[in-house]
Amino acid sequence: MTAIRNPAERWFESRGWSAFSFQREVWDAYAAGESGLIHAATGTGKTYAAWWAPLLEYIAERSTESVATEATARTARAARKASLPLRVLWITPLRALAGDTAGALLQPVSDLGLPWSVETRTGDTSPAERSRQSRKLPTALVTTPESLSLLLSRADASDQFNDLRLVVADEWHELMGTKRGVQAQLCLARLRAICPNLRTWGLSATIGNLEDARRALLGRSAKRSRIVQGVEPKKIVIDSLIPPVIERFPWAGHLGTEMVPQVVEAIGEGETSIVFTNTRSQTEIWYQAILAHRPDWAGTIALHHGSLDRKQREWVEEGLRTAKLRCVVATSSLDLGVDFSPVDRVLQIGSPKGIARLTQRAGRSGHRPGAPSRVTCVPTHTLELIEVAAARDGMASGSIESRIPVTRPLDVLAQHIVTIAVGEGFVPSELLDEVRDTDGYADLPDDEWEWTLQFISNGGDALKGYPEYSKVEVTESGRWKVQDRAIAHRHRMSIGTIVSDAHVVVQYLRGPRLGSVEESFISRLTQGDRFVFAGTPLEFVRVRDMVAWVRRAPNTKGAIPRWMGSRLPLSGELAAALRNRLGEAERGVYRDAEMQALRPILEVQRKWSHIPGPSEFLIERVKTREGHHLFFFPFEGRLVHEGLAALFAYRISRIKPITFSMSSNDYGFELLSPDEAPLDEAIAAGLLDPSNLVDDISASLNATEMARRQFREIARVAGLVFPGFPRSGKSARQLQASSGLFFDVFQRYDSSNMLLGQAHREVLERQLERTRLGLTLQRISEAALVVTNPKRTPPLAFPMLADRTRERLSSEKLADRIRRMQDALERAAG
């Protein structure tokens, strides 16, 4: 090690810290011109590992220059004016994190009196600040992928990024598996093209596929980069609150908020707690339940989720940091970000879903030296106790989930190309080279590139000969540009890949905003209806111009809004650990508190049907008043089960005309039919056969319906459908059509439209997890098949029976199905 301590080490020392060797490694690598990826748990110094690198570079540059005058500006405005031009871009996935990150970056800058300005630019940035930034960008800018794209849509983008030295992709593991990650990849490639000496560093939690993460971040230049491992994570303790009475039947075991007394007790044991839930609605429900149990805690407990107004969220975060709050009920909105040091207790309500996720949440506690991180799981359903035991196994064996990068989404590409065309414009051959520099489009075939260019210029094959259509035009100098100001404006307004339902702001009649809920929820309310939002009982007054005006309601009875959003499936790693735990139970081994608590239920399962071991595949046939049920148990997560359900329904329906309604959960899926399905015949005909998987799924009616739904995101990203903008007026209204309508019209009149192909591919790869689906089918086709005929629905199957959100697949004529349904209803009514 060098004897001379550098300014970074001196600064660390002044704060009573010392630099880690991984931080020094990053500083040296950066100085040598390298890029890379740093992985470590949250709160272990990744930020300063990346941030001090360009600071050290600047300090070294300054000391070698003969003129080393420090600007001593008297006012903040003058200081900003005198600060250096843009050198560092810091990309963060959550705009809520931008402020905290900028604060952390600013610390050494102000301690050392460097002439650097550090600012944020996100969707929350005020117009005044934006216009100041458009005159001059700060030395370091903390921003989101969307805001970065917007910066690239400026006509002077190249000049702005002239002196850029470093771009940091913070929480890269959060971005890399999404279309936003691809959007970031394209922006990074653009920046690399503008500044050839740019270095890129990614900050990531530890994941199962770090190599993929590095390639996604750096594209072609990944070869000349390194992966730096941060400090080892803390020890993590996982335990559970075991329900006091375990019913032998899990339908009675649906716990809801019956666990509240135990949760309240656990909160009482700690100084400051975070109670994590899996959905925003759950957050509202548990906040109310805890408050109802301990009214004296009013004012010291709070809730936090992504739909709450920013001011309220910031207030809650501040309360956690300063230990003013006893407890915060939160969704994944608190998974990331700066440390909340006072937190000493973390609870997880409901399924942990994945090992990495539970690790991340556990890591929010135990910042005191020597204290382990601890997370206490609270089952909302008794069977979830198996998942807790399985998660503990997974963590012990170090199996951490991977994040699979998205490849070649043409909707994101189309959006990015238009972004560049709105800004500086492009020459296709140059832009193609840049696009192929990313990992996501490294293998982009020529025909897909050509098609995308046509799509944004003349509309593609189907639109040839439509003189009225033009979006991107080729100028006389050969550059492709957007000339029409209205098109450019609409594009800027809709940059991004996050697609959500139209949202309505919720605001007090004479008071502040509370946050936003989906329009579909508000549209069901009439004046005087009560609902609970942001932890407050509200009365709906009226909706006007996308604002739902409310007043406070006296009591807490009322609906809780639901937000759409992907329900996470059980991860593959956790699912495998779970199958092993069931295998132990099958052999009569119940190792820990969770499994012992579950023993009565699993014994009923054994008695009525069978407990499937890891090398078995269980099918249960049950007849109820509803019809004939087939329950299949691959234990592979909900998404895979949805695909298998469609596949099996399709394969059985080829044997005889039949209508199935399907439901899936993380453990298995159910096919329900009015008449008995020919299961044995179907098995003999190759029901479990792994070959023809993709063809059969694509042929099933549901694949088209799923693709139609998937098209919602694609249509929005590719610029076919626009989010409602404020003051859009009548002329925008005539341009409204649902994505489903686009899908139908393309399907019929432009079937070679590559966005349709993308929708089908996304359904297979992302919704149904094709790779995992194939592996699962392989596994169950080799497993020992166990078919049972229980007289009543056994415990493992029951939750599926109770699920009311069903998909349908039918080989019957639609009119026949409607008549059959109506006849059945009339018979039932007597």
Place this chain on the structure above:
Amino acid sequence: MSDGDLTISIIGETLTLLPERAMFWSCQATLFIADPHFGKAATFRAHGIPVPSGTTDEGIARLDGLVQRTMASRLIFLGDLLHAKAGRSHEMFAAVGRWRRSNPKVEMLLVRGNHDRRAGDPPDELGISCTDAPHMLSPFVLDHHPRAHADGYVLAGHVHPGVRVVGERLPCFVFGAEVAILPAFGEFTGLAMIDTVETDSVYAIAEDCVIQLRNPESPESSVNSF
């Protein structure tokens, strides 16, 4: 008439609901069409949104088939014949004109809707007379917006009604106590899921069949285009 049609009786008149999203009043040989929105795709294209052509041609072909098989002598549009000013493309009017010339004897009337007011009337050479709503056609009142009228039972459009049945979203006819709403004729128009009351009769179009719904599933609201 064909197998998928459904004949109903309302205020003593016999009406036939056709799965091509149209309604036929046989004693008057009159065909009713609501919301064709011709030129909608062209409107999108003019604003830089690539929608393929074909929807307008499909609409004209379907209209032509309807006129042939019903042998209608009169065709009435219950509003929103044209989508927007930007969609008044030469190609669209040329296609409509060719069809009009092949059916010279059919009397055609447009009861103007909200879109027509902004998009303008069709060109004179198409021979479609235009009138403001409401328009009397005893015992019916023709309107675009579904609102009750003292002078008679109202036939209207505007809503693009849809129902959810056996998990599918289907276009439908809704016959209320004083007003009937027809499904939108245009293919590129979308559906608005409707709330129905007990006195409403709802007829869904299930592919090539019109079916009366006896137990519409609980409606769910949805945002869509008009």
